[in-house]
Amino acid sequence: MRAEVGAGHQVTGLVDSSTLKPLPRRFYDRDPRRVAPDLLGKLLLRRTTAGLIGGRIVETEAYLGENDPAAHAAAGRTARNEVLFGPPGYAYVYFIYGNHYCLNVSCLPEGNAGCVLFRAFEPLHGIGEMSKNRGLIELPQRPATLRMLASGPGRLCEALAITRVSDNGKDLTGASDLFIADDGFAAPKVAATPRVGITKAASERLRYVIVGNPFVSGKRVRS
DNA sequence: TTATAGATTGCCT
DNA sequence: GGCAATCTATAAT
Secondary structure, eight states: OOOOTTTTTSTTOOOOGGGOOBOOHHHHSSOHHHHHHHHTTOEEEEEETTEEEEEEEEEEEEEOOTTOTTSGGGGOOOTTTHHHHSOSSBEEEEEETTTEEEEEEEOSSTTOOOEEEEEEEEEEEOHHHHHHHTTOSSOOOSHHHHHHHHBSHHHHHHHTTOOHHHHTTOBTTSSSSEEEEOOSOOOSOEEEEOOSSOSTTTTSOOEEEETTOTTSSSSOOOO
16 A cells, blocks of 8 residues: 555645745755755745745756766757856756756856756645646645646646746746745655666666655656 | 757557 | 657757
8 A cells, every 4th residue: 555645755744935945055066966865855946926836856866067978968068058057056947858848956166067857846835826837627636646746857847837938047046936945854765766768878876766755756666 | 951869748559 | 558749959961
């Protein structure tokens, strides 16, 4: 039997949003292989006119910059990826497969193009608003349908209404509407697995998940 | 200028 | 489990 959703995960409950402050820039001024696992358990949030929406990050991937063949930065600096080469803590949003956006945060100092891809979060705030953004008519009640909100990088962006035009280059550490916060929750157990959906450097274990969390994308988490 | 692969998702069998 | 959708960046003519 699968554990009840939320049990063991929504430990801290819903924190007063006014107390949540963005993680500082220095958090991102490190190797993405450290930033990515450290982001697990943090909150990815957006302030909207309908209130606070988002949830707890449960899955991330590290991309290492120009020397990582799977990274967008591998081709060098272009108009598309220039945010990656800038200072840490900024949103890099790109459009993929003609259908979906993906959200990353730049890491390391200016000139270094490392980043972390956000792949999934556990919905906590604004379930109704995020359902609307995802085009879901009825509010999800069961784990299986709650997973449809933000388990996967494309779904995650749609749930938060993230697009390249509106969010690429946005400072995630400042007073912008999009930010990442620490509410004190600590991920019980973290695992590193191969990255998803890539063909180059596919054997590198640079995908990080909260072990056993039902909101991780894909079918099953390897431990 | 044309071709192709892509850090995905959802619908079909 | 297979594959179409749909568009963009980049490689190939």
